[in-house]
Amino acid sequence: MTTRAHWSMKGMEQYLEEIAQAGIDIDEAADRALMAGAAPLHSEMLQLVPIGDPAEGDPHPGNLKQHIVIEGPLRDGNVHYVRVGVVNADADTLEYGVVQELGSPSKHIRPQSYIRAAIDHKKSATRKAIRESLKSEGFVE
């Protein structure tokens, strides 16, 4: 399902491991950095997500928007990550979210991307926020 983005510290394992070996606790800082990076993604998704019109038959306008959240920070072994998007929503909301993101060509519904477009728009801002957060805690130059 294309209803959320997944942002992790993958690719930085070696660097994080070396810092951990030096006796510095990076875990909390990594979590804070991911949460900082998730913020611009989350707000962009909230800006882009389409809101239905009751006059056009949408019984729950804004329901999808209410389900766009940041989940995390989460850990899987040494990998830290956050999920941003439609997380833990009911099946109807998830299906609606997929149709909005990808469109339904047979029903003449064009895509109104709020996940991929948000990532495209805020990729740099997300990376910058992660870097700035780690930098402010003295981990990267």
Next chain:
Amino acid sequence: MTTIFELTNNALAAITPSVSYAMDDLIGELPETYIVYSLISGVGEIHADNLETARTYRVQVSIMSRSGLASLPDVDTPMLAAGFTKGPERPIPKDSTTSHYGLAKDYFYLM
């Protein structure tokens, strides 16, 4: 200057054998197989002297077919020949009304 819409249109026109295609949606009775495309995003990539000098476009090409996804028209070849690069792809849930299966393929173009 050529627009992203012209580029996509011209690439899809080069598919052989030809397939019905349109931007956003296809009007009229839907054929067994057809294609619609949409612009998902256009993001400024490089700036110089406060002016944008390069932009990446992300285009979604949705291939719809009643006979499933096993044998679809070759969209990659004309899109790559037109200068696009391949991005992620994902299935579109089967349409219960028209019985079309769908595959959404993303392509990127740096202009």
